[in-house]
Amino acid sequence: MSRAHNFSAGPATLPEPVLRQAQQEMLDWHGAGASIVELSHRGPEFMQVAAEAETDLRALLAIPDDYAVLFLAGGATTLQALIPLNFAAPGQAADYVVSGHWGKTAVKEARPYADVRIAASSEADGFRGIPARASWQLSEDAAYVHITANETIHGVEFRELPDVGAVPLVADFSSSIASEPLDIARFGLVYGGAQKNLGPAGISFAIVRRDLLERAGQPRAEILDYRAHAAKGSMLNTPPTWSWYLLGLTVRWMLEQGGVAEFARRNARKAALLYAAIDGSGGYYRNEVDPAARSRMNVPFFLHDAALDQPFLAAAKGAGLIGLKGHRALGGMRASLYNAMPEAGVQALADFMADFRQRHG
Amino acid sequence: MSRAHNFSAGPATLPEPVLRQAQQEMLDWHGAGASIVELSHRGPEFMQVAAEAETDLRALLAIPDDYAVLFLAGGATTLQALIPLNFAAPGQAADYVVSGHWGKTAVKEARPYADVRIAASSEADGFRGIPARASWQLSEDAAYVHITANETIHGVEFRELPDVGAVPLVADFSSSIASEPLDIARFGLVYGGAQKNLGPAGISFAIVRRDLLERAGQPRAEILDYRAHAAKGSMLNTPPTWSWYLLGLTVRWMLEQGGVAEFARRNARKAALLYAAIDGSGGYYRNEVDPAARSRMNVPFFLHDAALDQPFLAAAKGAGLIGLKGHRALGGMRASLYNAMPEAGVQALADFMADFRQRHG
Incomplete structure (x- = not known):
């Protein structure tokens, strides 16, 4: 078959020019004598690819300087477990607004590490809407308020950003990042898997307000510590290099498209x-x-x-x-x-x- | 430059036929109308890719049936944190034999979750050898004994497998898996990142004796739970699909080479x-x-x-x-x-x- 129109929810269709460029560079990246997938993440070639991807994503999303951008292995589910580990004290309250399947997943992954409170849920309604802001039961002592900006399975999306006061708003944007302008400054953390709007599966992004990285969080291994990843430019260990490269090509394409x-x-x-x-x-x-x-x-x-x-x-x-x-x-x-x-x-x-x-x- | 001889330690050189196949299939995988990187991990195309990779890896390494094979996002460092979380009780002893940089990393990542004991170390010697088995101080109550089969930085390799009795032997084989025949049955767990001998960065493997998956381990999120990954065939969440695909091509090439x-x-x-x-x-x-x-x-x-x-x-x-x-x-x-x-x-x-x-x- 020639290329079809692919409506897959993720992994999802990618821009054909991106795939063509990856194809063309597969055996030899820019005269390096090897594919980008074969080159050291510490070498000048991949360091350039990685840095350009961050610069371009910052430009695309107008990310303020007081936010760090992390590129991490794995998907949003892993981040959902690490959010309370990094940003909540042991047993601290965390408020979750559940508007679909992925909000429930976020709750499940967080439960071992925080006093998870369901501030609002539209489950009784079959996840056919967003719980009205006036109905939310927020905790004053919450480490953060978590929402799922767009529910990939239930097809429900926040069309207005909620005001949650001084408590950091944490949002899973896996399936709607870069789909429209977004005021990053409204959030403590914007995160997601890349495999819908930003590129391939296997890499995730976390756009985190830097003051949150100072939170002690909970005892954890260094590889599960966002501050350690931020300090090393997301190269605490070998990152998913090819996924990062393809993300970079996709972001560049979005900039070029307007x-x-x-x-x-x-x-x-x-x-x-x-x-x-x-x-x-x-x-x-x-x-x-x-x-x-x-x-x-x-x-x-x-x-x-x-x-x-x-x-x-x-x-x-x-x-x-x-x-x-x-x-x-x-x-x-x-x-x-x-x-x-x-x-x-x-x-x-x-x-x-x-x-x-x-x-x- | 035409393709060079690439001696990079990882990400590392890949077989040229593998890259050529990935290149050829980049726009349309086997007539599916889309690239494999664009197709759902739940669809028949990727399910086939994933299953064949496991079948081929089992054949390549002669993995016994009582071992599960997991393909996980990220690299060996993440696994090093999850090993005690999954296989040691809170505060239980775990013995580590340190023969180089990566052995030290394994110790560092495990410390928050186990009573890590250095059974032997060649650090005083500048990591120029393997501590003699007779010198190891093993604990009778250890959850496991951890070794690094090959130290990528220090260039030191176990040329004989140590006998550690009934305690499960856990080994980081990131940089020597599939380099020679291996008796998997000697191990409780063989793990590593793929980006040296098995394929690209962004995916890791864990070959785990199934009885170890029954250990309670420690409280943890589901996404950090190997048993949950095993129950879902490593598709608890969206896996790193393209990395898995390229790993499969690389393993197939190894089988074809003998x-x-x-x-x-x-x-x-x-x-x-x-x-x-x-x-x-x-x-x-x-x-x-x-x-x-x-x-x-x-x-x-x-x-x-x-x-x-x-x-x-x-x-x-x-x-x-x-x-x-x-x-x-x-x-x-x-x-x-x-x-x-x-x-x-x-x-x-x-x-x-x-x-x-x-x-x-």
């Missing part, structure tokens, strides 16, 4: 197009999320008859549209519309959905 | 060739390691005059020989001779060393 302001416009148009295809189908397709909390990145939807799921997926694949199967927790379909998904891909999906509905009406 | 028996022969010849070039230089070059403990994988060596280091490195690069700068802890030079380093590369290095000595005698 940055987050441009992607915010594209993403708004893409989401509007797909939600209109669903809402205008007379119930043939449906999305169950509160319209005020609908995710621009991940759009779960259901056919009116689940018996059509397999035919839909098979016909979609035949039309060059892949990665549409919904997460097993919800069933149905899911289309992820990350930055690297072109508007033409979403138009092709909307056209296919209309055509499928006609043929299987 | 497996570990063949690499043992090649590696013995390569090491003999380089040590002969050093020892036969009349002191122009020197390696300071006890000959009985010399590493076949990493050969640190010094020129008789450190003022020649920079000219040596510059001339070597001009001759297409890169990655020879020694680790900053030792200075001098280091040549790493992993499986993907061809004998022709080592011959070229030996020839260059003789020529340099003639020109700068």
Whole structure:
């Protein structure tokens, strides 16, 4: 097959120019005589790649100087365990607002290390919305307040940043980082896995206000200590070099495309197009999320008859549209519309959905 | 430059056929319509890649069925922190035999979680040998005995496996796994980062006797729990998919080349060739390691005059020989001779060393 439109939720579609550059450089990076994947992380070639990736990410996200940027091995789940270890005293309260599957994961990973309190949850509602800020039960002594900015599985997104006062706001942005302008200064920590909007799986990012790195946290090994990683420029040990390299290429591509302001416009148009295809189908397709909390990145939807799921997926694949199967927790379909998904891909999906509905009406 | 002979200690040279295959498949994996780096880890394509990598690694290393194989994000240092968390009770003794830098790292990462005891150390000797087994002070109540099979920086290698009785032997094999046949059944745990003999940075392996997974260990987040990873086939969260894929290609290449028996022969010849070039230089070059403990994988060596280091490195690069700068802890030079380093590369290095000595005698 030639390249399909890939709606996978992550690992996810990457910009074709990024893949072409990685392909072209695979045997010999810039005349070094070896692939970047073969070169020492301490050598001048990779040090340059690493530094440029950080510089470019700082430019892309307008990260203030009083924030450190860490690139760490693994994904967001590992960070979820390390957040209380690094930023909460033993047994200290930490407030969690749960708006979907990944908020629950964050709670589960934190429980061994903090007095985790559910400040609000939309679980009783099937995670179809964001708990209203007025309903949150925040603790005055909390180490931080944790939210999941965008829920990849449930397709629910914070469209307004909550005010939590002086307590640091910690947010999992795995699936919406760089999708629109973001005021980093509102947060204590913005973190996530890279494998949706920023690059490949195997590397995660943590944008952390430097004063939080001074917190004692809890006894832990050095390799689990963010301050130690920050002191060594994320090279406390051998980092995931190729993933870091590909992240750098992806961030550079975003800057060249016009940055987050441009992607915010594209993403708004893409989401509007797909939600209109669903809402205008007379119930043939449906999305169950509160319209005020609908995710621009991940759009779960259901056919009116689940018996059509397999035919839909098979016909979609035949039309060059892949990665549409919904997460097993919800069933149905899911289309992820990350930055690297072109508007033409979403138009092709909307056209296919209309055509499928006609043929299987 | 065309492809050089790359003696980097890790990330390290990879087989050119592996890189060519990754290059060829970069835009579209086997007709899937997307790169393997873009495909869901839960989809049939990556599940196949992951399963084949495990099957091939089991074949390559003759891993018995009562051992689980884990592929984990990050490197050996992370595993070093998680070993006591998973396999030692809080405050339980753990014996460490320290024969170089990485043995010290293992001790440092374990200290927060166990009563770490230095059973033996060759540090007073500058890590130029392996402490004699008869000198080890082992604890009867130890959770395990930890060794570093091959010290990447100091160039010291266990050439005989120690008998430690009924206590599980845990070994960091980051830089010598798959370099020769290994009796896995002698170990409780064989672990390491992949970025020397098995593939790229960003993924590590743990070959663990299944009964050890039943140990309670210490309170910890699920993402830090090996039993949880084993139960989910190393897909507790999104794994480092591209690194796993490249590891699989590298392991497959090793099988096609004849497996570990063949690499043992090649590696013995390569090491003999380089040590002969050093020892036969009349002191122009020197390696300071006890000959009985010399590493076949990493050969640190010094020129008789450190003022020649920079000219040596510059001339070597001009001759297409890169990655020879020694680790900053030792200075001098280091040549790493992993499986993907061809004998022709080592011959070229030996020839260059003789020529340099003639020109700068």
